Structures are given as structure tokens and as C-alpha cells.
Amino acid sequence: AQKITQTQPGMFVQEKEAVTLDCTYDTSDQSYGLFWYKQPSSGEMIFLIYQGSYDEQNATEGRYSLNFQKARKSANLVISASQLGDSAMYFCAMRDGGAQKLVFGQGTRLTINP
Amino acid sequence: GAGVSQSPSNKVTEKGKDVELRCDPISGHTALYWYRQSLGQGLEFLIYFQGNSAPDKSGLPSDRFSAERTGGSVSTLTIQRTQQEDSAVYLCASSLQGLSYEQYFGPGTRLTVT
Numbered sequence: 527a528q529k530i531t532q533t534q535p536g537m538f539v540q541e542k543e544a545v546t547l548d549c550t551y552d553t554s555d556q557s558y559g560l561f562w563y564k565q566p567s568s569g570e571m572i573f574l575i576y577q578g579s580y581d582e583q584n585a586t587e588g589r590y591s592l593n594f595q596k597a598r599k600s601a602n603l604v605i606s607a608s609q610l611g612d613s614a615m616y617f618c619a620m621r622d623g624g625a626q627k628l629v630f631g632q633g634t635r636l637t638i639n640p
Numbered sequence: 641g642a643g644v645s646q647s648p649s650n651k652v653t654e655k656g657k658d659v660e661l662r663c664d665p666i667s668g669h670t671a672l673y674w675y676r677q678s679l680g681q682g683l684e685f686l687i688y689f690q691g692n693s694a695p696d697k698s699g700l701p702s703d704r705f706s707a708e709r710t711g712g713s714v715s716t717l718t719i720q721r722t723q724q725e726d727s728a729v730y731l732c733a734s735s736l737q738g739l740s741y742e743q744y745f746g747p748g749t750r751l752t753v754t
Contacts, residue, residue: 559739571731571745578740617683623739626671627696630683 528553530618532631539608540639546593547603547634549618555579557623560601562592565615565633574616577601605636613638642666644746646732652752653722661717661749665734672715673735673743674699674707678728686730689715690737722753 529552539545551560562574577585577592585592593602605612615635619628645664653659665672674686685699689709700706704723709715719726729750733743 557739561742563745569729570747571733573742573744576740576742619683621739625696626688626690627673627685627699628675628683628733628743629685632682 528620528622528625528629530620530629530631532618532634534634535632536635536637538637538639541610542607544604544606545608545612545636547605547616547618547636549601549603549631551599551601551618551620553599553620553622555622555624559621560592560594561619561621561628562590562601562603563617563619564612565617567614571617575603608638610638610640612636644732644734644744646730646746646749648749649747650750650752652754655724655753656721658718658720659722659751661719661730661732661751663715663717663732663734663746665713665715665732666744667713668736669734669744670712670737671735671743672709673733674715674717675731675733676728677731677748681728683731686717719751722751724753727751727753 531550558579560577564572575587575590589606591604615633617633618631647662672689688696704720707717729748731748732746735741735743
């Protein structure tokens, strides 16, 4: 069965610093996709970045990058130059080739301090 | 273009009553998903639709929960004989078909069972 683990329930970071949010996953499939979503206090789920299991390059989207280490089954999210608006819950999720649903981790609450 | 919409945004109901939650996906998205987010349980998958059929209902917690989708568009999640443990935010998402396509989430319906 698929499983996503986010070991950091909460993180506090100073504004403008870079931050890494950890995510490890477990699947027996060779084909899968990894996603990161942001959920601000308003509640909406905002898609940030995607990494496919066959992608050789780490995904990047603006200030977001995904540090994909396939052998370690790790898909950490890196946010560069953090901003106050980055304060939110962050969820790592996975979808494997045999299923359509997303399996989510428990989330990390990120707080950016001025 | 318009995103995923859900109604109502909030619903308070008495224990034992039936409720219907509605989801309007993004036009052209053939895949539709229902998730539930509650404190302590994170985000849980409920059901997935491809067109009007539901090939994966594995997340429905009991036979009190059912869902349908008509015209390959609008979906309704029905909870019969509501219980207090059904209190949660119910999120709907839609996507194009394929492993790499992100799911776009609606704002959710907050259900409170008193």
C-alpha cells in the first residue's frame, strides 16, 4: 500500500531564509507521481509542484523546487527566500500508476516569522 | 476560467438527518474526486469518478455514504443518517486523466453534525 510520511508537524523559519519540508514515500510501483500542495488558513488546496518517478531532473516552479531522491524514496520541498505569505500547511501526496486517488501525508505547518 | 465550486460552503445538521453536498468540476475534466479532511485524520480519499462511473469507491467509510455523477459533470455526495463523526470538511477535486495531471480542489464544504 502507498504511504506518505511527513515527519515535521511544524516548522518556524525567518523571513527570506530557505526552508526544506521533508517527505518520504513508500510504493512498490515503478510509475508514480509526487505532488506538493499548500493549504493556507483560508482552507483552499493550492497545487505547487509535481515530480514524476521517471523524471531525471528535479522539478522547479519559481521559488519552489523538489529535491527528488528516488533511491531514498524522498521528495522534499524546498522553498527559497521564504515570504510571510508562505505561512500555511503543506501536504505531500502521491499517486501511483495503478490508482487515480492521491494519498496524502499528515502535513507540515510552516510559520514564517518577520 | 472557473475553478471547482462546491455548495454549500457550510452545513450544520442534526444527527440522523441526511445531507447532500454538491461539486461542480472544471469544465472538460473527466476525473472527479471526493476527499474528507478532519482533525487528526488528515486528508482521506473517499471516491473517484471517471466520467459518470466510479471505478474506485474504496474510501467510502460506510454504506451511509454514496455519490453519483451525472452528465460527466456535477457530482453529489450524500450522507444518510449523519453521525457526529461525519463532521469534517469535504473537498472535491477534478483533473484531466493521467498520472501527471494535478488535481484542482474546490473550497470545500464544512459539515457540522450536532
